[in-house]
Amino acid sequence: MSEVIALGKAGAAIRTANDAGRGALVAYLPAGYPSYDGGIDAIKALVDGGADVLEIGFPYSDPVMDGVTVQRASEAALAAGLRTRDVLSTVEKLASYSDVPVLVMTYWNPIERYGVDRFAADLAGAGGAGLITPDLIPDEGAEWIASADKHDLDKVFLVSPSSTDERIRMTTAACRGFVYATAVMGVTGTREKPSDLAAPLVARTKAATGVPVGVGLGVSNADQAAGVAAFADAVIVGSAFVKVVEAGEGPAGVRRLTESLAEGVRREPSTAASR
Template identity: 60%
Template sequence: MRSAEAFAKTRAEGRAALVGYLPAGFPTLADSIKAVDIMIDHGADIIELGLPYSDPVMDGPAIQKAADRALAAGFRTRQVFEVTEAVAGRVPILVMTYWNLVERYGVDRFAGDFAAAGGAGLITPDLIPDEAGDWIAASDAHDLDRVFLVAPSSTEERIASTVAACRGFVYAQSVMGVTGARAATSAVAPELVRRTRAHTDLPIGVGLGVRSGDQAAEIGAYGDAVIVGSAIVNCYLDAEDIPSGHQKLAELTADLAAGVRR
């Protein structure tokens, strides 16, 4: 299932989509699969699977800690296809990954294996369209979405070239710096969405910092998708055990889903 299907549904319902992020393999490989099912059961429209990486440049402390835990347990790149295959079919599944991991695996090979597992596309935070020739060719060959990022610092020319290379949706990085749940949403996010919308009809997802249904409702008023990552990871980092984390995740996802549906 491609992300366009999810956005067609949410637009018909007059609301933003809820996008939930979790690193594959965290808190364990099996429990990352269960966590995705929990998010879908409680209202997530699209899932982002993080590909754990030992040298992140954008991830905040929560996601770094989760990735480290997955890697310490022996997670390997190929296992992201196992998780994808286990959860694909109900909602679009995208992988968010640093580009080095895809390049090392083999760009066309990664695209082919991910498509075969039922994946929808990739979000590539450290890859710009100017340097994405191999990925653009591979995503075309395997019919995958490609989601690039725009930021408050992006020029109009950069926004235009970025959205022209996107397929599926555009990721609006609403705050500068690393990821992490925040008490307040970014004040510059509405302006970034406005600037981006001037260059594309693609849906625009807003990410970095959302941790509550109230914040999801606020962002859903102007964005086409609300992307939540660190708050989801914290459900497990802050829990006494994994079953308690599953319960926290169910409650948080339900709150976020109610927020985007206000």
């Protein structure tokens, strides 16, 4: 029973992909970048290119988990006047664009400031699927967990190579949707070579939970995506998309990269098929 509940919206989409014998592609772009409308068009291109789950980044003034690429995009979005209500309306527009689940990835303070339960209600009302919370651990998350459950939202917490098995058990027990496994000890950003910390972390996480496990941090191309899809349920890509937008390649460029990554997660061998 808990398995069914913990799949939630994003988890169901990931399992649909896994059932088709492939890894799922979770794609990230921030709201409001390069502009409010331009951001919506770029995120739509993620859907058009074949993303299975969307992560909409909530730009924040002090993004300590992010490398320079996402920092610059966040600063630009905020400088252009992006507000919390604009993040919610971006979610609403994407949720009505397709059936692809829309999660918001956010640092905690903007949610606390808006009001945790109020944000959960408005996110659900906008058709959002839930939150990914990089600086909120379940130990501090009682209010969010209660509100998410009340409004039927996914709760995606992070696990890390440094997490103890005990913390992995506790954290995954609080997750619904998927578990975000950070592949490296570090911040977001594209990396040359794949991390050798990711596979052992996924194995430890899967030993603790039936909730799907997504791997993020450092994945930027189809080969890397194929490599990660061989051991994880979902591949999370963010900074590589932001770089495409930053380079001015527009929705067409975003769609090209999405299609390439979508091909990557479909390559054999994918252990996902054996689930």
